Amino acid sequence: MINEVYPGIFRITEKGALGLLKPPVNIYVVPGTDGIVFDAGYGNRNAVRKFCKEFGSIKEQCRREGRSFSVSRVLLSHAHPDHFAGLRGFRGSLGLRTMMTKRSFEMIASKERYRASYHTGDDWWEMAYPSVMQRNMMNLLRQPINRYYEHLYGTSFPAAPDIVIEENCSIPVNGESWQVLHVPGHAEDHIALYDPLRGILFAGDNIMRAMTTWLGPPKSDLAAYITSLKRMRDLPGLNLVLSAHGSPVTDPVERIQELIDIRMKRTEQVLEMITAKGGEGIMFRDLLDSLYPGAGWIKHRAAEGWVQTTLQFLMKTEQVELVKYGRMISFRTR
Ligand SMILES: [Zn+2]
Secondary structure (H helix, E strand, O other): OEEEEOOOEEEEEEOOOOHHHEEEEEEEEEOOHHHHHHHHOOOOHHHHHHHHHHHHHHHHHHHHEEEEEEEOEEOOOOOOOOHHHHHHHHHHHHHOOOEEEEHHHHHHOOHHHHHOOOOOHHHHHHHHHHOOOHHHHHHHHHHHHHHHHHHHHHHOOOOOEEEEEOEEEEEEOOOOEEEEEEOOOOOOEEEEEEEEOOOEEEEOOHHHHOOOOOOOOOOHHHHHHHHHHHHHOOOOOOOEEEEEOOOOEOOOOHHHHHHHHHHHHHHHHHHHHHOOOOOOOOHHHHHHHHHOOOOOHHHHHHHHHHHHHHHHHHHHHHOOEEEEEEEEEEEOOO
C-alpha cells in the first residue's frame, strides 16, 4: 500500500521484529524534479528488496499522474543501524547517491569503529551489571550479542558518502532550499531536515508521537537533547513532524513541549530521589527500583539508558556526585 503522508511525501515503513529489539522504521521518499530519500532503514536483503519494490510503485504512480519522479539521493539522519544499514543496498540497487555528515560517516566507516562507538565507560558498565559474575558473563556475551544485532538489522557499512554535508546547511530539494539542522541529544551526529515552505520537519528519532526517544550512554546527552528539542519547537512555521518511528505528529509544537516537560519532570524526580537519601546516596539499581517499583528486569534494562543519561547531566551540572566505596557506586547530591 502506498502511503502518501502529505501531498508529495511518501512513507515506506519497514517491518520490525521481536518488539523493542527491532522496531518498525519509516523511510520517506520525496519525489520531484530533484527529490530525496530520508534515511535508509534496515539492511536485510528482504527489507531492501521490499523498499525497492515500493519505491518502484511510487515511481509508477507519479508517472501515471504526470508528476516528476527524479530521486537520486538518500540523506542519513544519524549513525544508528535502523537508519544506515540500508544505504549500501539503496546505492547498489537504485543507484541513490549517499549523503551524510562527516561525523556520521566517521562512526560507521568500519565495523571496528562502529562497535567501539557503543562502549560505555567502565562505571556505567559496572552499574548496569553490579556483580562480578554478571559482568564476566556479559563480557563473554558481548561479541555474540553484537553479531546477533548486526544480523537482525542487516547491518552493513556504507562506502564513503558520495556527498558530505555540513551539520547545519541548506540543500536543494526540488528547486527549493531545505535546511539541514544539527540536533544532537539522542545521538551526537543526529541531523534533521526542514522544509520551511510547508513547515515539515523530518525529525528522525528525536520526536515521536507516541513514544519517548531512547537516551543512553555513551552517545546521548540530555542538555543537548533539550536544546535540540527547543530549536525544533521554535522553527518558524513548524506544521508537521515526520518521525523515524510511528505516525506523523500533527501538533508538533505541543508534542515537542510535552517531550521537554517529560524530560524536565524525570530529571527532577531523579534528583529528588537522590536528595531524599541524604549523605549516603543511592545506588543505581535502587534508583531504578524507586523509579519503577515492582518492574522486572526487562523494564529496568529498557529504562536504564535514560536514567544514566540523566545522572550524567546531573553530574555535569554539579548537582549530583558519584561516590565509590570499593566496588560500590552510589550517587548523592552535592
Ligand atoms: Zn537512533
